[in-house]
Amino acid sequence: MILKIKIPETVREQINEADDDRIYYALPVDINRESMYAENSYLIVTTKRILLFEEGKLVKALPISECGNAKATARVGQGMLTIEQNGTLTLLCRFSHGLIAKYAYIARGINILASGRFEEVESNEYEPSCPICGRAIPGTSKCPHCSGEGGIVKTVRRLARPYHRSLFGIAILMILASVTTLLNPEIQKHLVDKVLLEESPSKSAAFLCLAGMFALSLGIVFVNVAKSFYSTKLGARMSHDLRGELFDKLQATPLSYINDRRPGELLNRVVSDTRVIREFMETVFCNLFTVAFIFVCDIVFMVILNPGLALLTLVPAPFAVAILLAFRKSINRRFHLQWVKNDDQSSNLQDVLSGMRVVKSYGNEKSESEKFLRLSNEYARVQMNNESFWAVFNPIIGTVLGLGLLIVVFFGGKQVLEGEMTAGELLQFMTYTTLLYQYINWMANFPRALMRLKSSVERISDVLSYNVAKKGPGEAIDINGEVVFDHTTFGYKSYKPVLEGIELSVRKGEKIGIVGPSGAGKSTLINLLMGLYEADDGVLLVDGKDIRTLDRKSFHSQLGVVLQETFLFSGTILDNIRFARPEASMTEIIAAAKIANAHDFICKTPGGYDTYVGEKGYSLSGGERQRIAIARAVLADPKLLILDEATASLDTESEYLVQTALSALTKNKTTFAIAHRLSTLKDCDRLIVIDGHRVAECGSHDELIAAKGLYYELLTAQLQMQKA
Amino acid sequence: MEDRDKTLTFFESEGGFLGVKLGDNTYDRVRAVRLFPFTDPAKYISIRVGNDMGEELSVIEDLAALSPEQRELVERDLDLNYFLPQIKEIISIKDEYGYAYFHVVTDKGPVRFAINMGGTNVTKLSETRLLITDINENRFEVRDVTKLTKKEQRKLDLFL
């Protein structure tokens, strides 16, 4: 994202830049003090000052040395930048929601400058709309409109390279198709002028012409079928290859990349964007050369044949295009509306059906059915409107497209009668006109199809060009178990830190219990430890090595993880346990299941270890799923064990059994365990309390009780609850 | 808890934020939070400690019950927390390749924004009330669709 926008000269003049006081950041301020949209207002940060401009005038200048703790906070529909000036919290400026992320970077930048360092903060998040043309950018780094034709042509060329042989073949077929199509009227003319209108028409010559026409028609059909077949095949292959490439790439990208994108967007790239490419190959590309070739030849032939008439025929063409475009727009609007209404109706139906128990138990059937009737009525009304629109306008469009032909028949007919043109030529001319208008429709649609392709190609190449392996292959590691968080800071959104400046040093073999209120960031802490996200600031060291430099595969194979949301793949219990180590033997799997206290319940299912767990494991209870996940972690024989509420869904007895089994297993292995039930953590060497984005307390059970802090409060609250 | 003095006395803090006195305690920074920002923006205001929505001190049931000066202080803080422009006039809506570009006049002044046509970015709060979310997650409200002209309504039709 751009953190230094272009500012008008009049504002710039008031800044008084100096060699040691240059502009670092400049952003617009779009909400003023009166809560109205502001114009020509800016927040500018220089090396030494923070300057606020309102309506082009400098209204505030603060020396950075007096400032600290700058913060951009999100509010409903807006955000604000606050700062502590000589210890007093002050409001600097307000801005609309879209600027919050940028201001968060600026806040970080101000804090860095305030601390006496001079590095400039950069953001690699994407701009939501194009700074040049103002259009929304569909989730890519560059605007597909402004990226320049060169860019897209290059990407298409790159994407098409492996297929150039098929492409060449299809191009030949396309030209063949146009040649055969264009030959037909020529023979027709010959048939009429040279055979039928002769004094004594020769039967054999007529048959010869007919045979030629028949052969050509057959040829057209054959070429077209071949062309469609190969284009479809090529489209399917291209989109298949792309899907594979995208999938591999997505698996290799860090989670934060996926997290930065809107949900469903990446799914779209894999599924719909590749489909767009396939459809383009099938419906547009396969006709591209044919249409262009025919179109050009058509016009050339017409002009050679009869320049005057050709000109007359072409007159209605622009009108036809305009009417077609307007018509298509209106149709799109109408059918979109119909689709929305249909959606309303079905989502209401879905709502009521799935909530039938609630509806019935409150006796609301009548009002619900009235609501549904109303929606259904709306839908019916829109549908009827659309159908009548279609019924009226479709023939009108047909007439408009037939207009050219009408002109040809009228003026051409006159010329034939006057002897300036032969009947065969008129026939030929009419066929050309029909062809021309047939393809006008296609041509009018072409820019739209091209833009759709462009957006999709842009989005796909955006993922493919994302540089994953910028750090080269990581360093293989044999984990010893020493973990250090050094000033680690992280937030899922740049403007909302979840963890700030975490300091924690864990020795090999230590068992760490993590507690804290819900949403404090416990799971986030271990997400960092698992290397799923990268810290925004500070480092995370494993055995003294920065986690970012480690080889992911070697690192992950030594982690044992039981996550809060137990995730099982659809497959059998065996598949799910074995996921951790595909080469494990059956004996090892059974041993792992026994440790997880899962063996007994697995035996009771009719399918044993081959029981199918259903989509995401929904056919199992929460506790059963959790035990399978534990077995999976145990089987991995990890050097570093991470348990996020691993036993939360178990009854007290199984929890006890699993705990004892696990503690035998985790002896001498570094373990991080998160739990809300504090009794679960009594074996831990050290407990840390996460609260307010930080490590609020850290120490052994006894130390924390003696400190009478947060942990003590949590513990007494839980004990009281048990007594009650 | 004993019977505490529950009256809140608001004041403007040094940094220009909302502060409050409650009994013997003084809080330099509190925030006013609407409990029903759409259905009843002037009623049920929760007063919370700190900049980060800490403990709740009290809920003001109706702003109208406060004295005008006190009320203004609370409203000023509400303004800092909520920015929900109401669309009064639609100048144009242009749709292009999956996005719709709006040019409108709101009670906060004229503005242009873009929404993604694919999702549920226009939600109906009621039969006549709309909430529009743009690509930057800014939100705009149409209080009463029927108050717009027929022509404006037709432009919006695509999203209803």
Ligand SMILES: Nc1ncnc2c1ncn2[C@@H]1O[C@H](COP(=O)(O)OP(=O)(O)OP(=O)(O)O)[C@@H](O)[C@H]1O
């Ligand atoms: N993928 C995500 N994207 C955006 N925000 C997230 C994401 N995951 C978590 N958060 C937010 O980060 C904060 C910390 O979440 P986290 O899961 O670490 O909490 P936790 O301490 O594990 O809570 P719990 O005890 O309920 O499991 C929460 O406010 C949560 O809403």
Ligand SMILES: [Mg+2]
């Ligand atoms: Mg959690």
